Amino acid sequence: MRLLVILLIVAFAVPAYAVISAPLSLFWQAFTAIGMLVAANILVRLRDYRWALVMMGLSVLASSRYMWWRLTETLPIGQGFNAWDIFWACGLIVAELYAYMILVLGFVQTAWPLHRKPEPLPADPAQWPTVDVFIPSYNEPLQIVRPTVLAALALDWPQDKLNIYLLDDGRREEFRQFCEEVGVTHLTRSDNKYAKAGNINAALQRTGGEFIAIFDCDHIPVRSFLQMTMGTMIADPRVSLVQTPHHFFSPDPFERNLNTFRKVPNEGELFYGLIQDGNDSWDASFFCGSCAVLRRQTLDEIGGIATDTVTEDAHTSLRMHARGWKSAYINIPQAAGLATESLSAHIGQRIRWARGMAQIFRVDNPMTMRGLKLGQRLCYTNAMMHFFYGLPRLIFLTSPLAYLLLGADIIKAQGWMVLAYAAPHVLLATITNSRLQGRYRHSFWAEIYETVLAPFIIAPTLLAVLNPKLGKFNVTAKGGIVDRDYFDKDIARPYYVLFLLNLAGLSVGIGRLLLGNPHPDTVLLNLGWTAYNLLIIGGALAVASEKRQVREAVRVRTRIPAAIAAEPGGTAHLTDTLDVSYGGAALQAPEGLSVQPGQRLQVLLMPQRSDVWIDAVVRRSGHRMIAVEYEALSIAQESALVQALFGRADAWMQWRDRQDVDRPLHAFGEVAQNGLRGARAFFRWAFGALLHRAGDRAARSSSA
Amino acid sequence: MRTLKPLIAFAAAALAATTTLAAAEPATATATDTAAVSAPAAATTPVAGAASSRTLSLRDLGMLYSLKLRTVFGQASLPLNLRSDQIVTGANLELRYAHSPSLRFDLSHLSVYVNDQLLRTIPLSAESASGATAQIPIDPRLLLPNNQIRFELVAHYAKPNECEDPAHTTLWADISNESRITLNFASLPQTPKLENLPAPLFDAGDERRVQLPFVFAGSPDTTTLKAAGVVAGWFGAQSAYRGADFPVSFGPLPDSHAVLFVIGSGPWPGLERLGARHEPSVSVVENPTSPGHELLVFSAADADGLVTAAEALALGKLTLRGSEATIGDLQLPAPRQPWVGPQWIDPSQPFRLADGAIGPMTVTGLMPGPIGFEFSLPPDLYPLSDSSVLVTLKYRAAPVSAVSSSLNVLFNEQFIGGVSLDRQNGGKVVDRSSTLKLTVPFGLLRAHNRLDAQYHFRRDTNSACQDFDVTALQGSVDPESTVEIRHYAHFAEMPALEKFAAGGYPYSRLSDLGETTVVLPAAPVEEDISAALIALGHLGRWTRDAATRVSITTTDGLASIKDRDLLLVGRLDRLGLPEDWTTRMPLRLNGQQVELAPIGTLRVFNERWLRGHDVGAAREHASRVLVDAGQRFAAIEGFESPLQRGRSVVLLTAGRDGDVRDAALALTDAGTSQFIHGSLAIMQGSKLSGYELGVHYDVGHLPWWFALRRWFYLHPYLIWPTALLLVIILGSVVMGLMRRRAAQRLAHKT
Structure with a gap:
C-alpha cells in the first residue's frame, strides 16, 4: 500500500513538475489559464465526488504553477531594485507561500469527509459502561449552568451508570445548593491551577467512571448524546475520543451585526461541518473541549488533560494520537449553546485558541512529534498553521499600497502576466473550495472572518511561537447584552486605519492612472486589488458596528407539540408551539379555548413524553396565537422545559439544511454589500465623532 | 658560389629591414657568410625583385568607420602588417580628412606618425575643413613587418591663456577610412626551408584571405584526399580570421605557392627526384613553373604515406630543418575529448577575462577606446537559466572623473549593462575595485565572443577654466574579472x-x-x-x-x-x-x-x-x-x-x-x-x-527535467489538457484509496 502510494506520487510528480514549471509567453499562459478555468467550470457541474477530487488536483496544479513562476521569475532581485522593494516583496511572497500551503493542506485535510454514523449500543444495557459527565464552571452565573445540568440529568443512560459532576472552580455556595437540590455532585478544589484542565484533572482523581463526557457549562446536551457517541467507544476499544459538533442557537457577533443568522454559515461551521469530518478520515479529529466523550484509560495513560497550553483540548488529543489511540467524530449536533455575545468577547476567545495552537506548535510540533501518522501530522499542522493567518492577511490587505503609495516594485512582472498566472490560481481555488465547502462556508466570507481577527492574533501567535509562555493578552470582554447600536471604535481601530490607507491608495492610484502612468496594467491590477481589500475591510467595519440585542432569553423558533390546560387538572387542549424560550412560549391557540391576557394557565410541553405541567400567565393572545410567560418554575418544571427546548434528540438536526447553498458570485455580492454598509457605518461614526469633537471645542471656547 | 650571392644578399636585407633602418637598397648590400644555408643547388633559381604594387584603404586595414579624433589632443592608430617575403620599395599615404571649421587654425594641426616617427604635420585651415586630401610619401625604410600608423590632432578654439573646454564638441577631425596606402613591393626570393613554414605559403603579415592551390596528379583517391584535408585544416588553423581558399588542380602547377601531393613519381618535370622515396616525406622546393614561389610537397610510396606525412606536419611532429623531412613512425595522439582545446573556454570553471584581453586593461583620457576581451565558447553551450552566463567585472576608475561618468559593457557589440561612476559617498580615494555583475542574454552568445568595457568619462564643466589634465582620467579592469558559465548543457x-x-x-x-x-x-x-x-x-x-x-x-x-x-x-x-x-x-x-x-x-x-x-x-x-x-x-x-x-x-x-x-x-x-x-x-x-x-x-542532451519543461514550452497548448488528464487519473486513484481507507476506518481497522 505504502509502496503504491510512493509509486503513484513519483508517477504523478514528474509530469506535474513539467506542467508546473514550463515557462510560457503571455499568450500561451493566458490560453492555459482559460483552458483550466473552462475545465473547472465543467467539472464543478459533475456531481460525482470523483470530480471534486479532480478539481482539487487541478487547483493545486494551477496554484503550484503560479507559485513556481512567482518564486523563479518575479522576485525583485537584481539591478534596478532596492532593499525596500525586496522587503515588501519578501513579505508578500511569505504570505503567498503561507496561503498556498494552507490551500494544499486544506485539500488534504478535507479530501474525504468520513460521514461516520453512530454505532448501535449493545442490546443489553447491563453491558453499557459507566459514564461521568463533567461540567466545569468557573465564573459563569448559575442561570447559565442550570439548563446544562438539568439536561445532563436527563441523558438517556442507565441512572446507576451515569454520574453528573459540576466542577465548580468558583467554589460558590449557590452552586452547591443547586447541586444538592437536583442531585448532582458538586466538586471543588482548593486552588485554580491550570484552569479548566486542572479542574478536570482534579475531578479525574475523585471519580471512577470508565468514560468522561465533558460539557462546557453553557453547552446543553440533547438526551441522545451518549446513545450517539458511546456506541463507537464500545465497538472499538482503541477509540479514546468521540467528538460531536459545537452548535450555537444564538447568533454570534458576525451573524448578528451582518444579519446573516441562519442564512450564511457561521465561522465555526466549516470546522465542525467539514474539517473535523475530513480529519476523521485521517484519524485526526481532535478534542474541542466540550461535547465529547473521552476514555479514562487513555487520560490516565497520558497523565490527564494536557496543562502546558491554553488549548488543552487539542493538545490532549494530539498526545492521545501520538500514543496510538484513535479518535472519532460524529457530525450530528448533540449539544447546543449560546454563541459569544459581543465582538470583543468573540475576539478574546479566538485569541486564546490562536495562542494555544501556536503554543502546541512549539511544545509538541506535530510534524516532528513521535508516534503520529503522516495524515495526522498534516491535519494537526494545518489546524495550527491556520491560526498564523494574521500576518499574511495584513500583508494581503496592504501589499498593493506598497506599489500605489510607496512606489515599490514588489512583483517583477508585467501586470497582464501577473493576471494570467494569478487568475487560475485564485479562481480555481475559489471554485474548488466553493464546491467542497459550499454548505459550510460561503465564498469570500473567510476573508471577512479572518480580517476581523487578524490584527488581534498576530502578536499572541508570534510571541507564543517565540516562547510558549509569552503572548498572554486580554481583550476586555464587554460581556452581557449589547443594549444599543454602537460602533466599537476600540476594536475597529485597526480596521479603519487599514480602510483609510487603502482609500488613500485607491485615490493615489486613480490619480496615477489619470496622469498617465507608463504601466497602466500594473496600476489597474493594484487598483482592483485595493478595491477588493476595501470591500473586505468594510465588511470588518460592519462587524464592528454592534447591533442591539433584543430580549433576555433566547427564543427558539421551533414547533413542539404542547398542551394547554386552563386550570390545573383541567381539560388539556393539544396544540403546537410557535416559539419557545426559557422565559415563555408562544402557542397556536387551540380550538375552543379562549384566554385573556393576565389569565393563569398550565402548559405541558411534549405531552407524549412528559407530564410536568408548567404554570404560566398569558401575556398576549389573538391572531390564533397565545403568548405566555412562565411563573416561578420548580426544578421538575424547569427540567421539563429544558427537555423540550434543548434536550430533544432532533433539536438541532435540521439547522444546516436551512442555509442557502453557496454561489460564489452571489456570496461576493453579499460580502460587497456588507463592505459598503460597513464603510457607511464607519463614515457616519467618523463624521459624528468629528462633529462632536468640534462641538466640544466650540463649547469650551465659548465658555472660556 | 656565384649563384648564391644574390640570395644571401636578399636574406641579409630582409634581416636589416626587420631590425634597423640602416640598410640601403637590397641590391647594394653584400654579405659573405655562406655557411648558413645548405639548400640543394638545383632547387634555387631566384629571380630578384619581381616588382608588384598594392593599394590598401584604411577599411582594408580593419577600420570599418572613419577615425574620429576628438578633444584638444586626439589620437588614433591602426596597424599595418607586411609579408616577410616582400620588401617595400616605395610607399605613399593618401590622407583624406576633414575637420571642424571653428578652430583657431594658427594653433591647430594634424600629425601623422609611422612607428612613432613623424611623417608630416598638416596645418589645418578653413579651406581644408570640409574635406581635403594630402599625399604623404612614406620612407620605405621606416616600414617593418608590423607597423603602427598614428594620427594626432592638436586643436584649439581659444587663444592661449583663454579659457577652453578641452572636450568641447567643436574640437574634432575625421580621417576617412577611404584614405589609401599604396605600397610598391619587390619580392624577396628565399631558399625554400622547412623552418619558415607556414611561410611563405601563409604569411601572418598578410591580412588577406590565404590563397593556396592544392595540386594532385590526376583525380585523387579518398585517402590522398584525407592527407590534403589534414593539410587544409592545418592551414585553416594558421590563417584564422583571414580564411583560406584552396583551389585544386589535377596536374598543372599554378604560378604561385602551392601544395603538392606525390605518390611514387609525379608527372611534373623538375620534381622527379621526389618520387624515389619509400618513406613519407615533406619537403619545400621552388616552383619550377614560377620562380620565386615555393611548393610544399608531400610524397610517399602510397596514399597512406601521404596521410602520415600530412599528420606529422599538422601535429607538429616534423623536424622542421632544411628543405626536406622524412617521417619514420608516427604515433597518433589519443582521440580528443569533446570541446577540449585551448581555444574553448572550459565552462566548468570561471574564465579569467585577463586571459582573453586583446589590449591593455587600463585606458586613459576623456574618450578612451574600449577595453576588449575575446573568448570562444563551445557553440552548443545551452544555458539552463536566464543567468547562466555571468560576467563579473571588477573595475577601478580614477576618482577625478565627474558626475555622469560611466562604464558600459558590450557583449558582441550589444549593450548589456553599465554602471554610473558617480561617487555618492563623496569618496576621493579609490583603493579597491568595484564589482559589476551582468548576465548575458542567451541570444547574444556566439562561438567567438567579444566583451568590451567602455569608459565614458565626463569632465566637470561647471568650472571651465579649472586646470584639467585628461591623462588623470584613467580606468581599468582587474585581471580577476571573470566570465562564469553555470547551469548549462x-x-x-x-x-x-x-x-x-x-x-x-x-x-x-x-x-x-x-x-x-x-x-x-x-x-x-x-x-x-x-x-x-x-x-x-x-x-x-x-x-x-x-x-x-x-x-x-x-x-x-x-x-x-x-x-x-x-x-x-x-x-x-x-x-x-x-x-x-x-x-x-x-x-x-x-x-x-x-x-x-x-x-x-x-x-x-x-x-x-x-x-x-x-x-x-x-x-x-x-x-x-x-x-x-x-x-x-x-x-x-x-x-x-x-x-x-x-x-x-x-x-x-x-x-x-x-x-x-x-x-x-x-x-x-x-x-x-x-x-x-x-x-x-x-x-x-x-x-x-x-x-x-x-x-x-x-x-x-538536456537534463531530463529541463527537457520535459522545454517540451511543454514547445507544446504549450498541451499544458492544460495534460494537467487535466493527470488530475483525472490522480482523482480516480485517490478516490479508490480514500474509499478504502474510509471503509477501514469505519470498520475500526485503522
Missing part, C-alpha cells in the same frame, strides 16, 4: 548553420574531427575537392588541431557510414543521392527543377506562434531568389542525417550553373558568413541570404 536546436559558419559545429566538437566524414560525389571534380578542402580549412580554424581522425568517402560509400556527422560537398545535379536523402533536404532537385521542400500549414502555424519564425515569408523570399538565379547559385543546407538520429549533415552545393566553391568560400568571408543561419543559405553572386525553414531536430 551541451545541446543545440538544429539545423543551425550559424553554428557551422561560426564555430564549425557540430564537427568541431572533437578537435581531431573524430566524428566527421566528408562525403564527395562518386567522381569528384576539382571544384568539389576544393570546396571540401576549404570547408576543412574552415573547421581547422575553429578546432586549431590536426584533423587526424576525419574520414573522407564518396556518395557510393554512404551506406557504410556509422555514427558520424557528415559534410557533404557537390553540385545538386552531380550528387546522386538516394530518395530518403532528398526528402530531407530543404533545397533539392526535382527532375531538372530546383525546389524547396514543401511544408505543412500546421508546421507554418507552429513556427509562427511558438518559435516566432515566419517560415512562409522565408520560403517566399527563397523562392524568389531561386527564380532570379536560375541555376546560377551556390547553397549551404543543414538537415538531420537520414542515417542516424541526432547526427547532422551540412551540404555545400550549387545549381547546375553555379560553383560549389562559392558555398565554401562564403564560410571564409566575414561579410557573407554572418548571414548564414537556419537550415538554408543561398548565395547568388556576392549576395547571401539565410533561411529558417521550420524543420528541427535536436543534438546533444
